[in-house]
Amino acid sequence: MGPCEGMRGWRRRDGAGAFRVGVGVLLLGLSLAQSTPPQAPCPAGVAPQSLTQPQYQDNTGVDAGTGFMADLVQSFLHTVQPNPFPKDLILKFAKDFDQVQSDPDVIKEVLHYQIGFLVCAAIGVLYIVLMPIVGFFLACCRCCGNCGGKMYQEQTSGIHCCRRALYWSAFITTLIILAGNICMFRSNEALRVSVDQSAVELNNTLDNLQTYLAAVPQQFDRVVNESYKTTHEVSQNLNAIGPQLGAEIQKGFKGTLDPALSSVRVMDQETTSTNDLLRELNSSLVWLQSSVNLLQANVSAVKNRINQTIHKPSCTGCMALQPDLQKLTVDISVTIPSLGEFQSAVDEVIKADLKSQIKEVEDYFNSIPQRVTNDTKDVVQSTKQQLEEIQAQISQLTKDIPLSALTNVSDTLGQLQAEISSVTPEVERAEHIRWAVCVTLCCVVLLVVVCNVLGLLLGPLGLTPKADPTERSCTADCGGTFLIMGAGFSFLISWLFMLVVLLLFLLGGNVYTLVCQPWDNGELLKFIDTPGLIPQFELGPMLGLKSNLTLTNIYSDCEKNMPLWSTLHLYELVDLEDLLNVSKYTEEIQQHFENTNITLSTITFLSPEVQQLLSSFSAEAKDVDFTTVTQQINNISSINLNTTADKLDELANVQTNSEIQTELRGEAMELRQIQINIDTTIIPQLEKLNSTIESLRSIAGKINGTVGEVLSKAGAAQDFLNTNTTQIVKTESREFLDCQIAYFIAYADWANITITQQLGRCGPVAGAVDSAEIIICSHMVESLNAFWFSLGWCMIFFIPSIIFSIKLAKYYRRMEQSDVFENHIMMNHIPRAQMRAY
Structure with missing residues (x-):
C-alpha cells in the first residue's frame, strides 16, 4: 500500500518530466567529461585500423656487371676533373646564356674548369693527328728500304737476348691490349643490358609513383571514412x-x-x-x-x-x-x-x-x-545535428590539402609513360645499331690482338736461332708477317678509334662529373633548389606554404620514408590540433544544459x-x-x-x-x-x-x-x-x-x-629518384665510361705494340741477304779491310 501511494505520488509529480531533466544532466555532464575520467570502462567501439601501405614493385634492377671498372674509371675522372661542382658558373649560363657565352671572363672560367678534359682532349687530338702521319711516313720509309724495310739482318752476339726482350715486351703489351679488349666486350654487353632493362625499370619506377600518388588520396579518404564510422557509432548509441x-x-x-x-x-x-x-x-x-x-x-x-x-x-x-x-x-x-x-x-x-x-x-x-x-x-x-557539423569539419580536411596537385602529377606521369612506350621501339633499334658498331670496334681490336698472338706463336715455333736468316722457315716468316699486319692494322684504325674515345670521353666524363657525381652526393638537388635557377619554381608558395620547401629536404625526408605531413609542411595549411579538438564541439550542448536545475x-x-x-x-x-x-x-x-x-x-x-x-x-x-x-x-x-x-x-x-x-x-x-x-x-x-x-x-x-x-609515406618518391640515378648513372654512364676507357686503354698500348711488333718481326721474317756471325768473327762474302757496323 505504501509503495502504491509512492508510485501515485511519483506520477502526480510528473515522473516523465523528472526523467527529462535527468537526461539533461547527462548532457550537462559533457562539460565535465574532459576532466573526470569514466568510473567504468566503456563498451568497445569500432577500433580504427592502421593504414595499409600500398605494395610496390621491386625495382632493384639487373646486375649486368656494370660496376666492374667503376672505381678505376672514377679515379681517372677525379684526377682529370678535381674541381668541385661549378654551381656559380652554371647559374651564370642559366640566367643569361646569350650574354654569358660572349663574355671572355666566363669563357676563361669555363676553360679553367675544364682544363683536365682539355688536356686529355689535346692528347687525343695529337694522337689522332700523329698516328696516321707516323704510319704514312713509316710505310713510305719501308717501301724505300728503310725503317726495317730492307730484308737484311745483322748478326751480333746479343741478337738472341734482344729478340727475347722484344718478344716478352710484345707479349706483355698484347696481353694488356687483350685485357682492355675483354673489358670492351664486357662493358658493351653491360651497356646493352642496361639500355634494355632501363625501359622496364623506368616503367616500374613510374608505376610505383602512380601507385603512391593514387594511394595518398585513398589514405586521406580512409581517415575521413573512419570519422563516418565513429559518428555513426555515436549516433547509434544516441538512438539507443x-x-x-x-x-x-x-x-x-x-x-x-x-x-x-x-x-x-x-x-x-x-x-x-x-x-x-x-x-x-x-x-x-x-x-x-x-x-x-x-x-x-x-x-x-x-x-x-x-x-x-x-x-x-x-x-x-x-x-x-x-x-x-x-x-x-x-x-x-x-x-x-x-x-x-x-x-x-x-x-x-x-x-x-x-x-x-x-x-x-x-x-x-x-x-x-x-x-x-x-x-x-x-x-x-x-x-545528432551537432555530430553532422563535426563530420563536416573533418571532411574539410581533404579540401584544405591540395590533393589535386597529385592528380596533375599522376596525369603527367601517365603521359610520360605513354611517350616512353612510343619511343621504346626506336630506342631499341638505335641500341641494336650501337651495340653492333661497338661489337665491330671490339672485333677490330681483337683482330690486332689475334695478329700479334699468331705472330708471337708462329715466330718462335718456326725459328731456328742458328739458322741463316735467309733460310728461315715459312712458319717463322708467317709469324713475322702477322706481327707486321698487326702493326699495320693498328696504324689504320687507332686514330679513328681514338676519335671515338675522345667523343665518348667528353660526353661520359662530363656527364659523370656534372650530373652523376653531384647527384650521388646531393649537390645536384641543392643546386636545383637555388632560387631563380628555374623561373617560378618555388614549392612553398606553389603549395600555399609560408616557409620555403626545397627538393633536398623533401628527398631527405622521403629517404627516411617520412609522411607527407612533415615532408610537405602540411601543418602550415591545416591546423590539425584545432580540427581534431573534440572539446570545442561540446560548447553548444553545454550552453543548452548548464543552467538546468535537477529535481528527481x-x-x-x-x-x-x-x-x-x-x-x-x-x-x-x-x-x-x-x-x-x-x-x-x-x-x-x-x-x-x-x-x-x-x-x-x-x-x-x-x-x-x-x-x-x-x-x-x-x-x-x-x-x-x-x-x-x-x-x-x-x-x-x-x-x-x-x-x-x-x-x-x-x-x-x-x-x-x-x-x-x-x-x-x-x-x-x-x-x-x-x-x-x-x-x-x-x-x-x-x-x-x-x-x-x-x-x-x-x-x-x-x-x-x-x-x-x-599517411603518404614518401619512400617511393626517394626510391624513384634513386632508381633514376641507378638507371642513368650506375648502369648507362658507368658502362659507357667503362667502354671508352677500355678502348682508350687499347689505343694507348697500340703504340708500344706497333714498336715491338715491327722490331720483333725482323727476327722471324726470311731475309734476302745473309749475315753470319761465328766464333765472334763476322764472316762476309766480300773481304773488307775493316769492320763496318750496320
Missing part, C-alpha cells in the same frame, strides 16, 4: 540511449534494491506459507476435535455400563475396579492460545498485498529505459503502515504458544484403554455369575475396540496436526528474523534512494557521455597519429 543509459541507471539502483526486493519476496512467501499452514491447522483442529468428541461419547457410554455392572450385588469384588473406572475419562479439548491474534496479523499482511507493491516497483524501474527514450528525443536530435524524486519502497503491519506480524508470531497444544496432543496420545480392558477380563474370570462375567467381558471388548479406533483414526490426525504445528513453529521462528531483515534492507534501500538517486543519474549520465566523447577522442588521436606519422 534509453536501453543503454536506462540499463546503467538501473544497475546503479539494483545493488541496493535487489536485496530489499528479495527480502520482501521472501516475506511474502513466508506469509503465504504461514497462512496456508494456519488454514491447515484450523482444519486439523476441527477434525481432531470432532473425533475427540466422538471418542468421549463412546468412552462415557462404556464407562456408564461398566459402572452399572460393577454395582450389581452379584458382582464379586467389583468395587475394586472403582478407582480405575474413575480414571476412565477422555474429557480433552484441543486449543491453541493466541492463534486468533496470529491469524489476524497474517490476514492484515496478506491484505497489504506485498506482491502488487513489488510488481509496481519492478514495473517502475523496468520502465526507466523507455522513459529515457521518450524524454530525450529532442536532445538526441540536437546532438525517489520512490517510497515500504510505507510506514506496511512496516507497522510487519512488526505486528512478527510480534504475534513470537507470542504464539505451541506448547499447550503439544501437551494436549501428548495427553491424547497417552490414552491406553487396553489396561482397563485387561482388568475387566481379570475381574470377569473370578465371577461366578455368568451374566456378570459376560457383561464384563463385553465391556472389555468395547474398550479394546475404542482403543483400536483411537490408534487408527485419532493418532494419524494427531501426527498430521503435530507435523503442521512443527512447520508452523519453524516458520514462526523465522518470521521475526525475516521481518527484521525486510525492515533493515527496506530502510537501507529507502535511505539510498532518498540520498543517491540524483547522484546515480548524474554519474551514469556522465559516464554515458564520457564514453561517446571517448570514441571521438580515440578517433582524434588515431587520426592525428595516422596523418602525421603514417
